Amino acid sequence: MASSKSSVSDKDKGALIAAACRDRDVPALVRLATSTAGLLSDGLRRTAWPLLLGCPEHDAPPPPWTERPPHKDEHQVGLDVARAFVYYPANDSHRQLDRRRSDLSSVILHVLRRHPALCYFQGYHDIVQVFLLVLGAHDAAAAVARLSLLRIRDFMLSTLDPAISQLHLLRPILRAADPELMAHLPTSQPSFALAHTITMFAHNIHDYADITRLFDFFLAHGAVMPIYLFAAVVLSRRDDLLDIEHEDEDVLYVTLGKLPQPFDVEFHIARTLELYERLPPQSLGSWEWWKISSSSVLRTAATVADVRRLTLQDGERFLMQQEKNIRRQQALCKASQNALYIKRHICIYRRYGYVGLAFIVGAYALWLGRRGPNARYFLYGSLGDLLNKFIGRSAS
Known part of the structure; x- marks a missing residue:
């Protein structure tokens, strides 16, 4: 998909990339993928991306994914795949697009059926279609499986809570980088960044050369880089954002999302590299970073070396631990809500309990009065017990 035109420097760099791939020199490949123009072409990326992700060279072919039970999210996959390849590649015929969508569906279902604990999210297909175009249908599935379990796992859990936790890191990053700008931004949850970060910007960048270049950069660094890129984008728009009235939160919110x-x-x-090197997450000293799960990709995939060291089984183990943490948090949240509910009703009871008692006793007396003198005698015997119960409960 890359242009056939190359300068002399591009040819020299291409030779260096090819040599780094051949020698499996990952540090050199990281430097080359980070430098201007990244990995240059899809032909070089076909070797470099699997190497950066730690894909095994000679892995035994797995059993066909079609023999596995359907994944629970396959209906949504079908809906999203039908909307794929809108902006690139250009000039494909309807038949070619149908073939690409069929291949895209196969790659996604291959990953989901082989790793059914993963949950599909809308926008996942935006990432996978880039891998499909670069690596081809045959090699994309293995790379996407490692990407899913080891680098974007936080977005493929049963809730988006871990993804939102990542977004909250924007606050301490921006606060440390530019306190004035941070004070001007909306205080609401930064979900304006979600579509960008959860899809590695593939949903919002419509130029193929730009998104493959950006993927070179992301794959050469830790899983936190999309967060830092978004923060860098916000900082680059400082003047425009400060020109918007602080009270116009809706306008600020929409502007931040574009x-x-x-x-x-x-x-x-x-700008992202500069920001990350100046303010790495562990230096922020923030509650937002401290509360990130030890099983999050932000901690387990902090570097390319971390990703390459991990296996798919490690990714599944981390995923199970994250799901366990999610269930624990949900249980704590539910218990807290129940405690608040009980406390609120105790307050209501203490405030209105005696009024309610008077009403009940009055109605009870009226009913007993109609039942005759024997019923009145019963009223006097039981009223003491009723009062004792109400007074005892109120005291407690």
């Missing part, structure tokens, strides 16, 4: 156009990929990658 990328600047045209989007200068190289400029924003350079």
Whole structure:
């Protein structure tokens, strides 16, 4: 998909990338993928991306995914795949697009059926279609499986809570980088960044050369880089954002959710690196970073070396631990809500209990009065017990 035109420097760099892939020199490949223009072409990426993800060279072919039970999210996969390949590749015929969508569906279902604990999210197909175009249908599934379990696992859990926890890191990053700008931004949950970060920006960048270049950068660094890129984009728009009235939260919110156009990929990658090196997450000293799960990709996939060291089984183990943490948090949240509910009703009871008692006793007396003198005698015998119960409960 890359242009056939190459400068002399591009040819020299291409030779260096090819040599790094051949020698499996990952540190050199990281430097080359980070530098201007990244990995240059899809031909080089076909070797480099699986290497950066730690894909085994000679893995035994797994049993066909079609023999496995359907995944629970396959209906949504079908809906999203039908909307794929809108912006690229250009000039494909309807028949070619149908074939690409069929291949895309196969890659996604291959991953989901082989790893059924993963939950599909809308926008996942935006990521996978880039891998399909670069690696081809045959090699994309193995790379996407490792990406899913080891780098974007936080987005493929039963809730989006871990994804939202990642977004909350924007606050301490922006606060440390530019306190004035941070104070001007909306205080609501930063979900304006979700579509960008959860899809590695593939949902919002419509130029194929730009998104493959950005993927070079992301795959050469830790899983937190999409968060830092978004923060860098916000900082680059400082003047525009400060020109919007602080009270116009809706306008600020909408503006934050859009990328600047045209989007200068190289400029924003350079700003992201600068920001990350100056303010790495562990230096923030923030509650937002402290509360990130030890099983989150932000901690288990902090570097390319971490990703390459891990196996798919490690990814599934971390996923199960994260799901366990999610269930624990949900139980704690439910218990807290129940405690608040009980406390509120105790307060209501203490405030209105005696009024309610008077009403009940009055109605009871009226009913007994109609039942005759024997019933009145019963009233006097039981009223003491009723009062004792109410007074005892109120005291407690």
